[in-house]
Amino acid sequence: MKRHSISTRIWHWINLAFVVILFMSGLTISNAHRYLYWGDWGFEAEQAWLAVPRFPDWMTIPGYYSLAVARDWHVLAAWPFALGLLFMWAAMLANRHFRRDIATHRREWRPAHIWRDIKAHLRLDFDHGPGKYNFLQKLSYGLVFGVLLPMMIVTGMAISPGMGPSFGWMIDLLGGRQSARSLHFLFAFSIAGFFIVHVALVVLSGPILQIRDMITGGRTDAA
Amino acid sequence: MQRRGFLAMVGAAFVAGCNKVAETKAGANLLSAAERWHMGAQRLLRDRSALAPEYPRSKISPFFRGNGSTDPQNGDYQAQAAAGFADWRLEVRGLVDNPLSLTLDNIRRLPQRTQVTRHDCVEGWSAIGEWTGPQLGTILDTAGLREDAKFVVFRCADNLNGSDYYESVDLVDAFHPQTIIAHSLNGEPLPIRNGAPLRMRIERQLGYKHAKYLTAIEAVASLDDIGRGQGGYWEDRGYQWYAGI
Numbered sequence: 468m469k470r471h472s473i474s475t476r477i478w479h480w481i482n483l484a485f486v487v488i489l490f491m492s493g494l495t496i497s498n499a500h501r502y503l504y505w506g507d508w509g510f511e512a513e514q515a516w517l518a519v520p521r522f523p524d525w526m527t528i529p530g531y532y533s534l535a536v537a538r539d540w541h542v543l544a545a546w547p548f549a550l551g552l553l554f555m556w557a558a559m560l561a562n563r564h565f566r567r568d569i570a571t572h573r574r575e576w577r578p579a580h581i582w583r584d585i586k587a588h589l590r591l592d593f594d595h596g597p598g599k600y601n602f603l604q605k606l607s608y609g610l611v612f613g614v615l616l617p618m619m620i621v622t623g624m625a626i627s628p629g630m631g632p633s634f635g636w637m638i639d640l641l642g643g644r645q646s647a648r649s650l651h652f653l654f655a656f657s658i659a660g661f662f663i664v665h666v667a668l669v670v671l672s673g674p675i676l677q678i679r680d681m682i683t684g685g686r687t688d689a690a
Numbered sequence: 691m692q693r694r695g696f697l698a699m700v701g702a703a704f705v706a707g708c709n710k711v712a713e714t715k716a717g718a719n720l721l722s723a724a725e726r727w728h729m730g731a732q733r734l735l736r737d738r739s740a741l742a743p744e745y746p747r748s749k750i751s752p753f754f755r756g757n758g759s760t761d762p763q764n765g766d767y768q769a770q771a772a773a774g775f776a777d778w779r780l781e782v783r784g785l786v787d788n789p790l791s792l793t794l795d796n797i798r799r800l801p802q803r804t805q806v807t808r809h810d811c812v813e814g815w816s817a818i819g820e821w822t823g824p825q826l827g828t829i830l831d832t833a834g835l836r837e838d839a840k841f842v843v844f845r846c847a848d849n850l851n852g853s854d855y856y857e858s859v860d861l862v863d864a865f866h867p868q869t870i871i872a873h874s875l876n877g878e879p880l881p882i883r884n885g886a887p888l889r890m891r892i893e894r895q896l897g898y899k900h901a902k903y904l905t906a907i908e909a910v911a912s913l914d915d916i917g918r919g920q921g922g923y924w925e926d927r928g929y930q931w932y933a934g935i
Binding site: 487526529534543632638645 | 698701702704705706708709712720721722724725727728729732735736737740741742743745749751753755808810811812813814815816817818893894895896924927928929930932933934935
């Protein structure tokens, strides 16, 4: 069996491309109104809980300030991103990738076990434990698949005025439209944080091999 | 510094690639198709007359921000404002059987709808206000919309950066129960910054659809020959015509 199944590999790279487009066009949208609020409304600095810095042009799509063009990219990339996540969830439930590799076991949650895992990471020892992934890996992949990526879609829909009639209950549940917008921003930066740590750990654990395996699928073994 | 330089280079290359895609005909078509997929999906998910959320009066925001034109200086707007808009007329024209010219008094005497709704600007901010006015559907029924009418265009008194503001919706939003011609905000006549004396409320779409300083309602078969042909002032400058996203 390959280390990474074909569905995982295809989704991984396609998702990377669209998350990057969404993030960079999102930074332009953030530049259009750099204040975040809690609740249903908010329109000026003194109501804001956070004044977001202005993101420089080299970080944004397009590479100059245009809210109209950024929104075009954002609403286009939202489709393959959302449908791709749906596909990946279906695939990893069907091929048991989630149950076998990502779902945690009760004993892994014991503080002593978690502490051991953290110490192993500090020694840059990532290949400990019996499964494919160690506990911290399972936890972060689980959070990304189960919370961060789906919540981007949920909060994004809650911000859309056209979703108000069918999604009003969700807007209320999130604490209002401006709360949903703040959460959309916070989840986006959580994903950016995951991205940085993920890339750093790939670099520390043999980047050539890791990237090759995510393209070719890696070694075939009897597991 | 070196790492930032590298990141900036990768970022710039990616952005350049995206810009190249957007410049091709297929790329531009794809970007505008996405807008139609969202409209189709949103309309599939709910009844076409389903209401945008309405709020209790206690949720009204302490101020209702004005954006775009907030004090038009062109034409005779300032003179009309000084006269309390006594001679303001709302024309109903285009593909209708009975063109109308309504005074503010005519409009206040029609059956009224009052709604406390949230206004979402394309920039990202929101404000909540209570709007009162007749439904657009009532006026279109009185004027008698002709078979070939497909869109309703809103003409405005304000001139923004050298172009007259205008907007348009299709008949789904024109006949939506919350689509009203508002003459009051929070129980008072509209302030000038919010579109006095009349503005549209298109509650399931972004703020730029809610045309202010309304002078005419025009039923048309196509948007091609109006403005630059994209259906509105901001649409002519690249923004989406369907602003429910």
